[in-house]
Structures are given as structure tokens and as C-alpha cells.
Amino acid sequence: MATAVSTKLAPISLTPRALDEVRNILNEKNVPAEYGLRVGVQGGGCSGLSYLLGFDKPKDLDETFDLDGVTLIMDKKHAMYVMGMEVDFQDGLNARGFVFNNPQAKSTCGCGSSFSA
Secondary structure (H helix, E strand, O other), X not given: OOOOOEOOOOOOEEOHHHHXXXXXXXXXXXXXXXXXXXXXXXXXXXXOEEEEEEEEOOOOOEEEEEEOOEEEEEEHHHHHHHOOOEEEEEEOOOOEEEEEEOOOOOXXXXXXXXXXX
16 A cells, blocks of 8 residues: 655755765665655663664554655654754765754764754
8 A cells, every 4th residue: 555645844854965875775775665764763872762764664653755756754753853853964084874963852962863852
């Protein structure tokens, strides 16, 4: 069963670099067409919540959004923790990977992969 992609504005954004990297991964890893990029939170990490980023199929409680041709999947309950967040991708000498710039985070850990709200 195909999941309808929402025309509503996504609660988060991806920078052009992040979108390019997601597209590269989708192509290089042959991710199935019915999968999208899941963004959310989960309990854990040194600050209380960790970011969730990976490819997955939409589930019943999810909302899906189109971000310039990339399907974004998010559990509706996670939106309050990431509203307004920007996901970037860095590819420098000292660091390589996705970076989360979250205005909802009251504090973050040193590595930036967990936060408290």
C-alpha cells in the first residue's frame, strides 16, 4: 500500500549538502523505492534523547513529507522535539557526517548526537 506524501510544510529542513548526501546514499546502497529518510528521536544518549536518522518504510503513526524529491518520514509524536531543526552534512578533515541544529534542544552533548528538551 502506497503512503501519501503530505503537502504540509515539513517540521525540519535539510541543507542542500545533506539532501545531496541522502541522494548519494539512496543510489549507492540501492535503498528500496518504498523507503524514505526517517528522522526522529529516541531515548538514550548522554543528554537524554538521541537523534534517529535512517532509511525505513512509513508506519501507521508516521507523517511523510517531500523535501526536494526526498521522502521524509517522521513519527507524529517526534515533531515537538525537532520542530525547526536543520540537518546539515559536513565533509571536512576533522569531521564527516550529519549535523543536527535543533532550536528545541535546551542542552546538547559534546558530540552533538544527543540532547535534552
